[in-house]
Amino acid sequence: xxxLTIAKFDHQLNEEICDKELRVISEDGTxxxxxxxxQANALADEQGLDLVKISPNAVPPVCRIMDYSKYCxxxxxREKEAKKNQKVVEVKEIRMSPSIDTNDFNTKVKAAxxxxxxxxxxxxxxxxxxxxxxxxxxxxxxxxxxxxxxxxIANMEKNPKLEGRFMAMFLTPKKQ
Numbered sequence: 001x002x003x004l005t006i007a008k009f010d011h012q013l014n015e016e017i018c019d020k021e022l023r024v025i026s027e028d029g030t031x032x033x034x035x036x037x038x039q040a041n042a043l044a045d046e047q048g049l050d051l052v053k054i055s056p057n058a059v060p061p062v063c064r065i066m067d068y069s070k071y072c073x074x075x076x077x078r079e080k081e082a083k084k085n086q087k088v089v090e091v092k093e094i095r096m097s098p099s100i101d102t103n104d105f106n107t108k109v110k111a112a113x114x115x116x117x118x119x120x121x122x123x124x125x126x127x128x129x130x131x132x133x134x135x136x137x138x139x140x141x142x143x144x145x146x147x148x149x150x151x152x153i154a155n156m157e158k159n160p161k162l163e164g165r166f167m168a169m170f171l172t173p174k175k176q
Contacts, residue, residue, distance in 0.1 A: 050065070139167045
């Protein structure tokens with residue numbers, strides 16, 4: 001079984017820090033001043049905590065005295081929470097032909113309205129076959145009528161555009 005790590009932390013800890021001078025910050029956020037790595041490590045050991053290099057590029061590098069395992073746990077927890085709260089917007093597609101009948105058209109409109117109500121984008125496309133390519137204006141009118149039927153809950157993101165044998169447009173849900 002493969003173990004997945006959610007967060008990657010690459011901080012230098014305790015004895016890994018070998019700079020001559022460090023700016024040290026205590027656990028509660030107060031600055032303790034500039035001191036050597038040995039002094040900072042001794043101070044962290046006294047408190048039973050870790051010395052963590054937070055900003056290695058600063059001059060002198062900034063280190064903080066903290067409970068590193070608790071910090072890593074909190075970071076993972078925050079990332080999990082952020083991942084849980086994000087919603088993936090899908091693009092649903094509805095295909096029609098230029099010779100679609102009224103009832104079929106209404107069924108497709110209802111399906112699109114359901115997708116839009118769920119917060120998804122909808123790609124509406126019309127496929128032209130054979131001689132239908134000579135009447136692309138019918139497909140464009142059909143798509144514009146479709147957008148008008150969904151206009152209460154959706155905005156037309158892209159106008160109908162012909163790409164090969166398909167004419168497509170995108171609808172996005174209106175913000176509540």
